[in-house]
Amino acid sequence: MNYSELYIVKELVDLVNIPSPSGFTDSIIVYLDSELKRLGFSPRRTRKGALVVEIGGRGNPIVLAAHVDTLGAMVKSLKPNGRLEITNVGGFTMNSIENENCIIHSKTGKTFSGTIQSISPSVHVFENARSLERKIANMEIRVDEELKNAEDLQKLGIEAGDFVSFDPRANVTKNGFVKSRHLDDKASVAVLLDFARRVSEGKVTCSRKTYLFFSNYEEVGHGASAAMPDDSEEIISVDMGAVGDTLGTDEYVVSICAKDSGGPYDSTVVRSLIETAKRVGADYSVDIYPFYGSDVEASLRAGYDVRFGLIGPGVEASHGYERTHYKALENTLKLIEGYIGN
Incomplete structure (x- = not known):
């Protein structure tokens, strides 16, 4: 398999090569806006500079949130x-x-x-x-x-x-590893783009009203604190899974976070994500991250009344020169499609 030619990997490499430290994200938002329009969707910019798009489905609205800003x-x-x-x-x-x-x-x-x-x-x-x-x-x-x-x-x-x-120094190896800075969280952004592509091509149908939200200030703590769709009932942060120490997550699985520095995630959502991963055959790990915060925590602090969870591809050496594997991207996409799609 030539991993570099896969849509999800090509998008990831393109994304990490667009400079976007927190506060300097206009170029990458323009890129996402253009790609989502090419796929047939109608994204809109928020006043804060984030991007939100509805991609299909009816009832029980859910938001999948990933951040485009980096260190x-x-x-x-x-x-x-x-x-x-x-x-x-x-x-x-x-x-x-x-x-x-x-x-x-x-x-x-x-x-x-x-x-x-x-x-x-x-x-x-x-x-x-x-x-x-x-x-x-x-x-x-x-x-x-x-x-x-x-x-x-x-x-x-x-x-x-x-x-x-x-400099991201992005490199895709012949055996499926992606090495680069800023896989946090552009790996998840690439996953959501691939999900949107598959919806647009009719390969997946959303079983509930589904929004994608691309925030632009997560690394400084207030990414998804504003402009979430008014009818949101559930927000899932799609962010990187941390690897190391006694954690079970590695570079090949989708991580399901049970608790991080902000406290436990919604236990009903966590159980449902685990059940979905088992049902669709996505390799996963459930972990607790003591030094980690996500976009959905910013939403909760801002007062949003939603169910909430956190998933994402395993990324080694987070906030350094990071590495993940195509399998982690694939397992994250598989979990999302099983959780939302028909």
């Missing part, structure tokens, strides 16, 4: 040495971005390439190159331009508040 950074200040001080967008460890290539998106519309590194990057020069604490104050961006000072940066049009996106 990233912003320029905090222009340093006297011609480097950029940064502030993080979303939560990640500094060692996970050290020596990563990046793009600075200036407010003028110009882009500049660069590399994120510590302020003591060379073992041949700095005695503390190995021991320096990797924290945001000790990281900077080396811009790929001839620069001597802050004034040179200003001449380029770079300033505080410019967004910084990380």
Whole structure:
């Protein structure tokens, strides 16, 4: 099987290659809007910049929510040495971005390439190159331009508040692994696009009124806090399943979350998801994530009166250089189709 030619994998690679740190998601929303219209649907933008689309079915409305925003950074200040001080967008460890290539998106519309590194990057020069604490104050961006000072940066049009996106380094292996940054949560976005495609082609019929909601501020905590369809009765966050430690989820299954940092998920929904996975033969794992939050929690905090759950493909090394497998995407799609489709 040539995994790279599968719709779900091609879409995933396209998605991770569109820069979209929280607050800088217009381009990816435009991409999704265009693809959903091509499939025959009528998506609409919310005032907050998210995208919502009804794809079929009647009665008992359900929302499948995935987020398009990713980790990233912003320029905090222009340093006297011609480097950029940064502030993080979303939560990640500094060692996970050290020596990563990046793009600075200036407010003028110009882009500049660069590399994120510590302020003591060379073992041949700095005695503390190995021991320096990797924290945001000790990281900077080396811009790929001839620069001597802050004034040179200003001449380029770079300033505080410019967004910084990380090179995803997307790679699909011959045996079905997808390695890339931002699989959280673009793997799930690709799953929902494939679900919409299969509905549009008549391969699946929605047994209940079904919305897809693509939020754009999940990584900073308020993604699905507004503009959910008024008639929503149930919201399922489709987000990545965490892998590691004593968790049962791996890179091949769909994860069904029973509890995360926000507390237990709706037990009736969790049981129904498990029963569906068994019925349709989707490989799954039920897990508890102590350091995890999802879009549906933002909806609940905002006061939405809905049933709620969380599922998603297993993703290893979350918020770093991540990896999943085609089987996890396939199992997530299979669970969604079994839960909603006829």
